Amino acid sequence: MPNNSKGMYNKNLVIAGIVIFVILAAFPFWFNVGRSAPAPEIILTEKAIAAEDCVRDKEYMTLEHMQLLDVWRDAVVRDGKRIYVNPKGVEFNMSLSNTCLDCHSNKEEFCDRCHDYTSVSPYCWDCHIDNPQGD
Amino acid sequence: MKSSRRNFLKIAGIAALGVGAKPVFDTFAAVGGHGPTEPAPIFKSSEEALTANHWAMVVDTRKIRSERDVAPLFRACHQVHNVPDMPLKRHEIKWIWAESFHHAFPDLHSELISDKIARTPFPVLCNHCENPPCVRVCPTKATFKRESDGIVVMDYHRCIGCRFCLAACPYGARSFNFFNPDDYIKEVNLKFAKRTKGVVEKCNFCEERLAEGIIPACVEVSNGILTFGDLRDSRSSVRKLIAENFTIRRKVHLGTSPAVYYIV
Amino acid sequence: MLEKAFKGSKLYYGWMLGLLTIIGISFGFYLWQFNAGLGITGLSRDVSWGFYIAQFTFLVGVAASAVMVVLPYYLHDYKAFGRITIMGEFLAVSAVTMCLLFIIVDLGQPIRALNVLLYPSPGSILFWDMIVLNGYLLLNIVIGWKVLEAERHNVHYPMWVKPLIYLSIPWAVSIHTVTAFLYCGLPGRGFWMTAIIAPRFLSSAFAAGPALLILLCLFVRKISKFDPGWEQIQTLAKIVTYAIILNVFFLLCEIFVVFYAQIPEHMDHFKYLFVGLQGKGALVPFMWTSMILMVLAIALLIPSQFRQNETVLLIACLAVFVGTWIDKGLGFISGGFTPNPLHVVNEYLPTGPELMISLGVYATGVFILSVLFKIALTIKEELYA
Known part of the structure; x- marks a missing residue:
């Protein structure tokens, strides 16, 4: 088994990894905050x-x-x-x-x-x- | 020392997580559900619709003298259903077409048969079997036997294009869209949908016409070669023909029980 | 353990890069097929399944054959196989993955593939095939990984793995049986309409899979410090011997029934494959090659002095593998569709793009196999070398 301090070291990496993942996965959302285009006008026949x-x-x-x-x-x-x-x-x-x-x-x-x-x-x-x- | 650094990283991490995830939650919160619950929608059939317990067809091959007598059937069907004319034979889409007796009934074929039978083009199409193997094998129920009238229907929206049904059909009645058929439809019938690439299609016994009270397109132009009616109604036109004439069906030994009967 | 897959020689990295290149190129071909439709393959309305489904069928056999190392080791306590069970299980993981990919590339509407789960249809054998293949993949990943991990730490694997191992034995048989049922239950397809398809599939699988495993063992011995072992290879060779004999025997049983009864619906497919029909016979030379290879393999495998010579054994295993591959991966599917139900011969030949896409699937399988074997071999080297 890996020793204790190594295990803890991994835990930090895991947390950092999760953070990076969430930020990346949420990219379309925060990238578009405040930039939404006005709703289009639709035309009826x-x-x-x-x-x-x-x-x-x-x-x-x-x-x-x-x-x-x-x-x-x-x-x-x-x-x-x-x-x-x-x-x-x-x-x-x-x-x-x-x-x-x-x-x-x-x-x-x-x-x-x-x-x-x-x-x-x-x-x-x-x-x-x-x-x-x-x- | 070490422990406080760890705690700091944990807290910083959780905080960063929240910052990253918040816009996501906001967006989903804004969308909300699908409004108040809907009462069950009401659907019904048209009063003019033609109905039967099990639709069936009788082909009176005595009335067929040459290809010219049956070609209009095929044209009418393929035109009304937007069946494409594919450039390569191996990609052919066919709902109803002609075969020689030898190919339509390979198990009944003899070397020595009457000249008349040898010359007659036999119209073949989906048999709308009473026990259809294609329905049995479909992994998504994209093809199914409609309980109301026995028609073997294709749900083109659901078909994944695995082509198991092509392997299961002993009549070659199913076609697969190897390419987008859009470019190969000569004259589009604007009232009827087309198909997309990657799905299987076949004869639907004109269920869209029956729903409006009209008989199938091929029957309409067949000059009495084709008769359409209810197999379960002993007074129907098809039952009368079957009772009065000797009829054969394709590959009955397979147990599929085709609903298309041939008078020879 | 996964980190072991990242530490390797230049040669290893070059090999993996080469595989990735092939995968990339063939993915381009797949995009072409995805956008244009399956019309870019050689498939037709008559031969509606072809090279993809044939490879799928063959590889289900390779996957199932893992049971030939798992069963003696875990059920009969045949200790020698302990060294190589992991190779069988990882081979199965790679083979099942290829099977699933071959199904996906064969679909006309791949984006709708999950409709199989959305509208479960227990009447369809394809539904069951989906279940048994995915189940088998999962079983082998879990079992292989846990057992290797335990071996690495020199401890016994967790007890909960044991029932999974026992389950994987009948499960292996089931994947090839269900795959056989895809074909042999179809009315009007005389070539497949025989109850011996599942046994035939299993016998050819238990020949081809262990033959491939022997080849892999010989290869592993060359490229790593881990020796899978003389006894192990020789026992596998005996399994291959019996299985290939059974496979040819089953085939001869079929040929007797078909040609003695002379029912055209059943016989004409064999005629098409072995002598040609209605003037067409593109597969004839392949089928005879397959027969000759299988008979040659039997001749080389039965005498023990031949079998114990590893050069002869290598040739015999190649013959078994190629022979059964032609039989299942070329002849079996298109032979069943030719002649068509209207008794017309419309021949099928795969096209270039079709072969490129298939190559990509194989490259993906080899890539997965390389990663898994790299991990297993590094650990084995630490333990045994």
């Missing part, structure tokens, strides 16, 4: 403005659209149920392309701005067509 209401209210959609899409996906693909009834009793076809992106057909100004801002890169559009009307 005329169709979206005319519709007034989305599937759910604006705040819910801003925060939770990914959760909603996730349960929609499972409902459609796995359970074969394609209609969503929102709390107001309005029915929607659960289709990212044919419902969501039909209204929000301006991907760059609507989806991408926030996704870029929050630095997420969902790959929905690899398969789901962003503008089903093709204009």
Whole structure:
């Protein structure tokens, strides 16, 4: 067994190591403190403005659209149920392309701005067509 | 002396740890949870949707005279589902296509068969087996048999591309996206999704059309070659055809129980 | 103990640097595959598993073969193997790591790999393979490390390691059995549809693994002051002898059944591999080479005067290793897919990028093996030299 003083020496090294590790691991956080860019302004299409209401209210959609899409996906693909009834009793076809992106057909100004801002890169559009009307 | 230096290092270390970690905690504290608990969402099917206990297909090969009679089936399917036309044969994506009797039914093949059968192109597709081996082997349940109507469905979101199902399928009905198919779709159907590279795909018995009350695309343009209906309903069109004609299925000895029947 | 891996000669550092270079280059090829898709390999819709999965299958065998040194030592108290069990266990660690990497590089959507845990599917053999391989890796890391550490300090290993050692014995058998079940339970794949696949896998593993271990022992004796021992090598040689004989016997059993019954679904795959089918037979020369090597190995291993000559033994072990590698690492997977279920021969040949990526996985395995062996050998040198 290593002697006692050597063991203690290691302990200091360990503490120093943990400190360095935590500082490094936290790099993105302290590096960006006080430097966050202003939230982007998103633009609605005329169709979206005319519709007034989305599937759910604006705040819910801003925060939770990914959760909603996730349960929609499972409902459609796995359970074969394609209609969503929102709390107001309005029915929607659960289709990212044919419902969501039909209204929000301006991907760059609507989806991408926030996704870029929050630095997420969902790959929905690899398969789901962003503008089903093709204009 | 030694001990006080050790204590100093410990305290300094813990302090530095706190300084380093604080912005992290702040950030996570700001994000918070996902709001108040949601009531369970309500989902339902359309009233127009076509339903069955187990969808099945009958192929009346007596009505097929040449490749020209079946080519529109394949075109209709591949167009509506954004099936790409890959440049290399080994990367081919096929949902429904033609095979000779010899290849479609290698276990029934004889050297001496009728000229008519030898010449007939047999449309082949996913058999939506009653006992599908592809479903059995999938390690993520990305492919599964839908309990409501027996369709063997692919969840492209979940597929990890291990290709175990290609090994398990005795009919070669599954295709893998070796490249991004996007660049090879001739005419995109904007209403239907594409696939991404690295996932497996196959015929879905047009479940997206059935949900809207429309029969499968291939059946629609088949001029009576294909009949689609409920295998469990003794009065259905497919059951009538099966009752009145001698039908064969592909590789029944494997116990997969295909739901595609052929009248020869 | 890990610090031992950092103290070495210029040659050792050069070797490790060389391996890192290969890993780096091949990682570049992997990024290409990651971005473009598996289309840059030779795989097709007919032969949908190829070189990667074949290497995976072969290496599961190498990993499982550690049991051939662990079992005699711990279960039968065969003391001589105490000197080399660590080499078997560390070889297993490196081999299982390569297995897992070969699975990852074979996935079409590797970033979704953890879906296997997120949606556990006990009906899928791949799910069980994931469990047994990771379990085996963990077992061997823990056992190897604790036993070596105890040996270094000249004390007995902790008692809690003992049940793990016993567990690792059936576990080793399980990894290759489960891997065999990946193939032999698939309806419509006549080549694999035989209950003897798991026994065949195990016999070829218990030949190839210990053969590799003998080669490593001879190498270790050359490059270090630690001698794995004459008796140890000779006992391993006997294991290789019996295992390779069994492997060829099992293969002949298969060939009898298939060619006597003459059911095309089963027979045509063998025809493709050994004489060619529908005018195609890229693997024919390889398969015959494999047969000749295995028979040659048997001829060299049975007479004890040959086996006891270490030069002959070296040649025999090379023959066993290469022979079983061709059989499992080239023929077994693509042979099962050719002809395809529609009875069409669409041949598979790996492409350059595919081989480069495979080379990188092998280099990673050799790197891990080098680190682990460096540690083990430094400790053994202190103890025995």
